[in-house]
Amino acid sequence: MITMDDIIRDEHPTLRTVAEEVSFPLDDQFKNLASDMIEFLKNSQDEEIAEKYDLRAGVGIAAPQLNISKKILAVHIPAELEGSEPLSLVMINPKIMSHSVQRTALQDGEGCLSVDELYEGFVPRNKRITVQYYDLDGQKVKKRFKGYPAIVIQHEIDHLNGILFYDHINEQDPFMIPEDMDIFE
Numbered sequence: 001m002i003t004m005d006d007i008i009r010d011e012h013p014t015l016r017t018v019a020e021e022v023s024f025p026l027d028d029q030f031k032n033l034a035s036d037m038i039e040f041l042k043n044s045q046d047e048e049i050a051e052k053y054d055l056r057a058g059v060g061i062a063a064p065q066l067n068i069s070k071k072i073l074a075v076h077i078p079a080e081l082e083g084s085e086p087l088s089l090v091m092i093n094p095k096i097m098s099h100s101v102q103r104t105a106l107q108d109g110e111g112c113l114s115v116d117e118l119y120e121g122f123v124p125r126n127k128r129i130t131v132q133y134y135d136l137d138g139q140k141v142k143k144r145f146k147g148y149p150a151i152v153i154q155h156e157i158d159h160l161n162g163i164l165f166y167d168h169i170n171e172q173d174p175f176m177i178p179e180d181m182d183i184f185e
């Protein structure tokens, strides 16, 4: 199982590297990695397991955080958060094809399992995104996301491009709210 010891931290060069596309047919090592990533997120959200293995809670994780520089990410958002149904998926070679002009930011800012320091401030994200990606069977998927899931997915896709959340925080005024941005409560 994945634990915090497997997660590399800021300053590790892999976190600032553009990850490689994955080729199909997907070999077993990546299928196993994908299920390990989802399992980690579920474990991290289970109070007992998280306590037992000292896991920081997460709703998303990207392969580069495990020092695997490949374009693979996993998201596992429980129902109560995402608003309606839970969202649990693995994206391979994801690409944001289009996005809204309107932006949004989480009211409490963002954190990252690979960043131990706290960086306060709003992280502007596109409010709506259309993502093209491949699923574990190699099927091409094109899906629209908005609000909370869209924020999580953008945080993870950033990791595949060597970008960390605090790169987006306005240094002059971390809590500034540009005209085209609202706050996601």
Ligand SMILES: Cc1nc(NNC(=O)[C@H](CC2CCCC2)CN(O)CO)c(F)c(N2CCN3CCOC[C@@H]3C2)n1
Pocket (backbone or CB within 6 Å): 044, 045, 046, 056, 057, 058, 059, 060, 061, 062, 065, 078, 081, 109, 110, 111, 112, 113, 114, 151, 152, 155, 156, 159
């Ligand atoms: C918002 C939030 N971020 C948590 N952690 N950070 C992460 O997930 C990082 C990725 C998120 C940071 C902002 C957007 C994406 C991990 N990242 O570094 C991966 O690249 C949480 F844990 C969390 N929740 C709410 C849901 N709750 C359900 C019950 O269990 C506890 C859980 C706590 N919400």
Ligand code: NI
Pocket (backbone or CB within 6 Å): 111, 112, 113, 114, 155, 159
């Ligand atoms: Ni992160």
